Ligand SMILES: Nc1ncnc2c1ncn2[C@@H]1O[C@H](COP(=O)(O)OP(=O)(O)O)[C@@H](O)[C@H]1O
């Protein structure tokens with residue numbers, strides 16, 4: 001790929017920590033390579049301790065890699081010009097407890113050398129947009145985890161960066177907060193900008209991402225467009241039935257159909273479409289109603305659990 005198209009290029013990244021008196025080795029990242037294209041939403045997912053935060057900190061040069069190279073906008077990530085073009089939300093944003101939100105954003109705006117008028121205008125807009133207007137008079141020390149997370153995001157977005165890097169942006173948010181944040185992130189992408197974020201919340205990843213990387217024990221276990229990763233290896237069909245009698249249930253079980261659900265409403269997952277006509281016929285003969293027939297698609301959760309279980 002031409003480097004002007006890639007916003008982030010990570011090549012063969014390794015990070016080993018040494019802890020304690022005996023300098024015990026912790027191999028947090030063990031050979032990760034991927035790139036993030038301009039204008040896409042990229043999800044970086046994996047279980048706790050997989051190496052996500054270490055990778056993100058290496059991109060930002062908050063830690064130095066043991067080996068490997070990282071480029072941002074086609075430049076080495078050591079170049080300050082590259083770093084001014086990105087916004088970052090750390091996993092646990094540390095924000096001065098005694099400042100109020102607008103004072104904090106004012107400080108952040110000065111650090112990225114924004115003009116005074118622009119700082120004020122953007123701060124007010126983001127406070128409004130992230131539903132913090134009721135809390136403008138409160139010191140940040142009194143904020144809940146979800147409010148801190150919103151303010152952290154406002155800080156990351158303040159200077160209208162081309163690239164956003166967010167470490168667990170959805171943690172600590174209630175459903176309304178998740179929706180607010182999701183909408184703000186989609187707006188960012190709709191302006192042609194790029195986003196990389198980590199999350200354990202697979203539904204958020206599934207709803208937002210164009211591509212994902214799944215990381216496991218410091219290595220990538222899957223990388224690609226969501227649609228490709230979730231494309232089933234074999235064609236499966238899901239049949240949804242209601243008014244299911246106990247006799248029908250038994251009959252379906254006896255012909256080896258995978259049954260989910262209970263009582264009179266069932267979803268059957270068939271491992272191919274050959275059995276479909278006979279299953280429907282049996283169901284209808286037994287007085288059941290066919291509510292839906294659709295191709296069965298894995299969820300990201302299925303993929304994630306399969307990846308975590310294998311190897
Ligand atoms: N500063 C550090 N010193 C020693 N070990 C660390 C440090 N930071 C992270 N680790 C270890 O590196 C591994 C990966 O951690 P991390 O990158 O935080 O994973 P994730 O963000 O996916 O949960 C874990 O085993 C963690 O304990």
Ligand SMILES: [Mg+2]
Pocket residue numbers: 052053054091167
């Ligand atoms: Mg982490």
